[in-house]
Structures are given as C-alpha cells and as structure tokens.
Amino acid sequence: MKSNVFILLTAFKTGHKYILPIINGAVHRNIQLSRSYSQDRSHADVTSVTAIISDYDERQYEENVKSQILQKALQFVTHSGWTTESLTAGAEAAGYPGITHGLFPNGGGDLVHYFNVQCNENLVDQMKTWPKEDLKESNVPTKFIENSIMARLLMIEPYKNTWPKAMAIQALPNNVPNCLATLLSLVDDICYHSGDRSVDFNWYLRRVGLAGIYKATELFYLTDKSNNNVSTRNFVTSRVRDAQLLQSALKLNPITTAPQTLTAAFVTV
Amino acid sequence: MSLRRLLCKLIRDRSLTYNVLKTRALSSQSSDRSSDSDTSRQTHFGFQSVNEDEKWKKVHEVFETVADKYDLMNDAMSFGIHRIWKDIFMARLAPTHGTKLLDMAGGTGDITFRYINYLKNLGPAPDNKSSSVTVCDINQAMLDVGKVRAQRQGFTEACGVNVQWLCGDAENLQLPDESFTAYTIAFGIRNCTHIDKVLEEAYRVLTPGGRFMCLEFSHIPNETLQWVYDQYSFQVIPVLGQLLAGQWRPYQYLVESIRQFPNQEKLKGMIENAGFRQVTYENLTFGTCAIHSGFKI
Structure with a gap:
C-alpha cells in the first residue's frame, strides 16, 4: 500500500518534470531518440548473441586448424628443430601450403x-x-x-x-x-x-x-x-x-x- | 606577426581538412547503391566525387603519367622508408620454397624482387618444390618499368623462381580458382574502386591455407602526429611532385586517397567479411602504413 503511493508520487513527480519540456517540444524528440535507441539495443542484443556463438565456433575452428598443424609439426622437430621450418613441414603434412606457417607469428x-x-x-x-x-x-x-x-x-x-x-x-x-x-x-x-x-x-x-x-x-x-x-x-x-x-x-x-x-x-x- | 598569421592559417587549414574528412564516408564503396543506372554511381577520386567508370580511367592516367618517376618519388616522399616497410612486409610473409605468389598491383616489382631475394636467402630449393610469382598490374606502363628493372637487376630465369607478368584488373582476375598460395597487394588496394570485390577475388584465387597480405597507407591514431602528417601530406608532397616529377595532380590525388581509405579496423572488418580468418594488422611508423594479414583456412 505504502509502496504504491510512493510509486504514484514519483510518477507524478517525474511526469511533472517531463510536462514542461513536452510543451517546448524538446522532449518529444528525446522520447523518439530513446525509443529508437532501445529498439537498436534489442536488435544489437540478438545479433551479438548469435555473433558470440558463431564467434566461438569460428575460434574453435581456427584453433583446430592450428593444433592440427602444430601436431604434425612436432614430427619434424627431431629433424629441423623448434623452427619455422618444422612448422612449414607440419603445415604441408596437414594438407596446407607451406606459407600457412604464418599462422604462428x-x-x-x-x-x-x-x-x-x-x-x-x-x-x-x-x-x-x-x-x-x-x-x-x-x-x-x-x-x-x-x-x-x-x-x-x-x-x-x-x-x-x-x-x-x-x-x-x-x-x-x-x-x-x-x-x-x-x-x-x-x-x-x-x-x-x-x-x-x-x-x-x-x-x-x-x-x-x-x-x-x-x-x-x-x-x-x-x-x-x-x-x-x-x-x-x-x-x-x-x-x-x-x-x-x-x-x-x-x-x-x-x-x-x-x-x-x-x-x-x-x-x- | 607573420608567424602568427601562418599559425592561424595552419589551424584553419587543419579544421578544414577535418571537416572534409568528417563529411565523406571512409569507404570506397559506391555512395549511391540504390540507383539503377550505372552511370550515376558515384565513388571518390581523392576528395572529388566521380562516376565509377571515371575513377578507373583517372587512376589509370595517374599511374601512366607517374610510372617512370614512381620509384624516385616514393623515395623522396617517404625518405626511403617505403623500402623498410616493404622489407618488413616480406619478412612477415616469410615465403617458403614452393610458394605461388600473386603480386597484385606489383607493377614495378618492388615486392617481387624482395620475394625472390628472400627465397634465395633460404638456400637452394628442394627438387620437388618450385616457387613462382605472378606480377599483376592493371597498368601496362608500370609493368614495363618493372620488366626493365628486373632485367637490369638480374632477376631472370636463372634465379630459380618462375616470374610472369600479367596485365589484369584486381576486381576481375582472369585466373583460375585456388591457383595461388599467397596474395600480396602493396599500396594498390587504395586505388581500386571496389575493395570488397578485390578481396573476394583474392579469396577465390587462393588455395585453402593461402595467405592474403596487404600493405597500405592507413590512419595514425595519435591526433598530434596525424596533424603533423596532414601538414606534410598536403603542403609538401604535392610540391615535391611538381618539382621532381613535374606533376601536381597525381600527388594531390595520392594524399587525398590516403585520407579516404578505410582505417585499420574497418579494413580488417572488410577482409573478415570476404571470408578470411585470423585477420590481424600491424602498424608501421605510428600507423602511417599498416600490414593486414588474413588466411583462407
């Protein structure tokens, strides 16, 4: 009961505050702005959620490719050491061109x-x-x-x-x-x-x-x-x-x- | 007194430049996509708006007129730093024996010669691996300069790398799918009308695992340095062009097109949109240039 009254009071207060600018026509624009912002945000939320999921998949895919090349590269370490050369050989063994060693700067x-x-x-x-x-x-x-x-x-x-x-x-x-x-x-x-x-x-x-x-x-x-x-x-x-x-x-x-x-x-x- | 007037002028110039920058979209895509007729499609040529067909011609003219003075002007304008940029670019690419490189917009052979040298320094190639490079440029005049330089500097068949010279458009390559393992474009993508098409073509001709690399002028994140750079670009470079190459307009175009080109993050986004993965970039000399790299995996 008490809280309802309080809400009413605050609503009245804030409403009162907004009445003046509406007359000036300034708030009208403000409301529009805030509306379009909120719409944008909901859009952005949806896209960002899917973006995060696909981002995760993408990263997983990239990590998989990388570890595949690194795994193959380990076979060549005894021969050519811990070098770009081994990475090149590893990339080639994994079915990529040698230049793919650039994945590992x-x-x-x-x-x-x-x-x-x-x-x-x-x-x-x-x-x-x-x-x-x-x-x-x-x-x-x-x-x-x-x-x-x-x-x-x-x-x-x-x-x-x-x-x-x-x-x-x-x-x-x-x-x-x-x-x-x-x-x-x-x-x-x-x-x-x-x-x-x-x-x-x-x-x-x-x-x-x-x-x-x-x-x-x-x-x-x-x-x-x-x-x-x-x-x-x-x-x-x-x-x-x-x-x-x-x-x-x-x-x-x-x-x-x-x-x-x-x-x-x-x-x- | 005169000093003060000069300062005032500089400040005014600066704000003017920025206004121009702000009002124009930083992309080379056509600003009028909805229009039906091709003739009314607009793109920018420096700070001018021109029809898309015209840009191609105008860029062509620019490079036709500057081809013979191209290297001299590069040295003069960048104090020779462009050589270091290109060296770093090649070090980042780190080609291996068996690489098939498409050196797009590589008319005068700067990247190609570095590539051949890099492979030479790796030592003799194994028998089963042969490297090749295809120099592609839209402008025959630039290719001719490159061919002459190749002969003069001794980059012939004997160096073990198969070199081909090809005149073609980066947006519409007459090359089969998946035929190259590396694609480089150094100071060229800026002059193309549709960057997205160039990137799509790059993606198409690369084999899986192939690497796309782009060296291009970019934007300096620091405001003060950007101001200094702007002053140098707009006040000094066209003058140098006039003095050394006898041409003002091409160098005016050069500095304007640099301002119109997307910044590092935006270009990175465009490269990602074309399908490339692991896209990274590295700033050179505070961001005057940037090396973008992406993989087709």
Whole structure:
C-alpha cells in the first residue's frame, strides 16, 4: 500500500518534470531518440548473441586448424628443430601450403608452447589415474612429486637433442610470458593433485619451490647420460629432500611464528 | 606577426581538412547503391566525387603519367622508408620454397624482387618444390618499368623462381580458382574502386591455407602526429611532385586517397567479411602504413 503511493508520487513527480519540456517540444524528440535507441539495443542484443556463438565456433575452428598443424609439426622437430621450418613441414603434412606457417607469428616459440601445454595436459590425465596411497604415507607426498616430475621430464625424451634450443627459445623476451604460464600451470597441477589445499602463504612457497626444483632437474636431465635416467631420479630425490629440510628449518625458526604472534596480539586487542 | 598569421592559417587549414574528412564516408564503396543506372554511381577520386567508370580511367592516367618517376618519388616522399616497410612486409610473409605468389598491383616489382631475394636467402630449393610469382598490374606502363628493372637487376630465369607478368584488373582476375598460395597487394588496394570485390577475388584465387597480405597507407591514431602528417601530406608532397616529377595532380590525388581509405579496423572488418580468418594488422611508423594479414583456412 505504502509502496504504491510512493510509486504514484514519483510518477507524478517525474511526469511533472517531463510536462514542461513536452510543451517546448524538446522532449518529444528525446522520447523518439530513446525509443529508437532501445529498439537498436534489442536488435544489437540478438545479433551479438548469435555473433558470440558463431564467434566461438569460428575460434574453435581456427584453433583446430592450428593444433592440427602444430601436431604434425612436432614430427619434424627431431629433424629441423623448434623452427619455422618444422612448422612449414607440419603445415604441408596437414594438407596446407607451406606459407600457412604464418599462422604462428612467434615461429618456434608457438611450437614449444604448444608442446608444453600438451605435455601438461597429458601429465594431469596420468596423475588422475595414479594410486592415492602415496599421498597418505606422510606429511609431504615426496614419492608423488618425484614421480610427477620424472613423468613430465620423460615426455621431453623424444626431443632431448633439440631441447636445449627449446629452452633458449623460451627464454626469449616475447616467449617468457607463455613459458612462465605453462610452468605455473604445471607446478599448480602437481601441487593440486598431490593434495595441496593450502590457502595461505604456503601456496606460493610450494609452487615457487617446485618450479625451482623442476627447472633445475630439467637442466640436469639435459646432460644426463646414465642408464634409464637414474641420476636424474636421484637428483630429484635429493632436491625434494632439500626442500623438506628447508621447510622444517623454517618451521623451527622463530621468525615464522612472528606473524602468528602479531595476529594474536591484534585479536586480543 | 607573420608567424602568427601562418599559425592561424595552419589551424584553419587543419579544421578544414577535418571537416572534409568528417563529411565523406571512409569507404570506397559506391555512395549511391540504390540507383539503377550505372552511370550515376558515384565513388571518390581523392576528395572529388566521380562516376565509377571515371575513377578507373583517372587512376589509370595517374599511374601512366607517374610510372617512370614512381620509384624516385616514393623515395623522396617517404625518405626511403617505403623500402623498410616493404622489407618488413616480406619478412612477415616469410615465403617458403614452393610458394605461388600473386603480386597484385606489383607493377614495378618492388615486392617481387624482395620475394625472390628472400627465397634465395633460404638456400637452394628442394627438387620437388618450385616457387613462382605472378606480377599483376592493371597498368601496362608500370609493368614495363618493372620488366626493365628486373632485367637490369638480374632477376631472370636463372634465379630459380618462375616470374610472369600479367596485365589484369584486381576486381576481375582472369585466373583460375585456388591457383595461388599467397596474395600480396602493396599500396594498390587504395586505388581500386571496389575493395570488397578485390578481396573476394583474392579469396577465390587462393588455395585453402593461402595467405592474403596487404600493405597500405592507413590512419595514425595519435591526433598530434596525424596533424603533423596532414601538414606534410598536403603542403609538401604535392610540391615535391611538381618539382621532381613535374606533376601536381597525381600527388594531390595520392594524399587525398590516403585520407579516404578505410582505417585499420574497418579494413580488417572488410577482409573478415570476404571470408578470411585470423585477420590481424600491424602498424608501421605510428600507423602511417599498416600490414593486414588474413588466411583462407
């Protein structure tokens, strides 16, 4: 009841406001304008919705063509490296002319990125199937982390000869963002699947630490000539142990307890 | 005092230029689409409105008169930067052995020679792949200049690339469907009456996976730089034309047609409308020029 009265009042108020300009003839035009605008908008909404859908399809189609070419290009990496040449050969293998390599303005960088993304996805699929017993054994799932790092590294095996070049390409300034993004998603996936659900500062520490371990191991792996990559595995094991030691040392350190003391102080105040 | 008068004049000129710009549609499509008779269809030739048939003739005249001084004037007007633009253009195309290029509006061979050089630098071609280039221009006078230059600079059969010279209209190519893997048009699309038809023809003659690339004058997004550029274009370039080539009108037309040409985003939209995918553009020298690229995939 009250609200009805209020609406009436406001209607009267606003109506009153509009009466004057109507006499002047100015609002008449305004109303027309607003009408045509609203019509336009409804039109635009309809077209934009269909546009979004077709846009999505279009992009999907383009992505499909691209990944098809990149997939084929990987076959030529052992022969011609992470280069535009491989992309050209890949495009030709996918049934396009060589000039289609222009789809990848970053050249080898795009190819390396594609490979990294592919490997990360593979690793996630693998990790999902791994038994969960490893995770329960102790506070830190060392076995799981070691296994995942090794599994990921062994995906590079077919391209081991050309991988130093790929690492160099990743370090080029225009490829650094992509490289860091794939590295982050890799360590994030490993942390998540190893049971990390932290929401505090440890979240960052674990990921940065793991990224460090992964990159160090990658470098070690490049020069590892041992049978079955035993040395690399030992290397990972000792790095993970180092990280564990570091963590326990930090826990003992009074500095780490300082923030807690501070919060406690604030809470009591 | 005189300085102040000059400044006033410049400012007045500037606003005049902009008014002209604002009032005219930035497209080369006929402004009178609804009319039935062909003769009354209007398009623009610089800032003038002319019949569509006339534009073709007028453009033809322009290039017939400037053909022999074309390269000299390009160097003079752009301080030689047009060479760098074309080099960048070819680097972006990055042709490979086996590419079949249609160099549209490539009369004097600037793009073709860079293409041949690029392929030469790639090393010897494998036996099963042979590259070719078809230089196509609407104007025989420009093609003649190109042929002479090709002989003088040693781009003959011996360089391993099959070169053909063809006189034809970009809007109506006498070439079979899907016969080229790359299509380039450098500083040519602006002079065509129907850009959409040119793009359709480009799409038609390209094989799936083929690349369309266009190098063309474009619009500078920065107002101040645009003003400087306008001053240079309208006050200096026609004078240079008069002094070096003995022609004022063709260079007046040149700068006016640049202003009439669609800007980067609009041309990108037109290329997409023709069916090309992955359409991107890159500005050169603050947007004086732009390289547009699209794929038929």
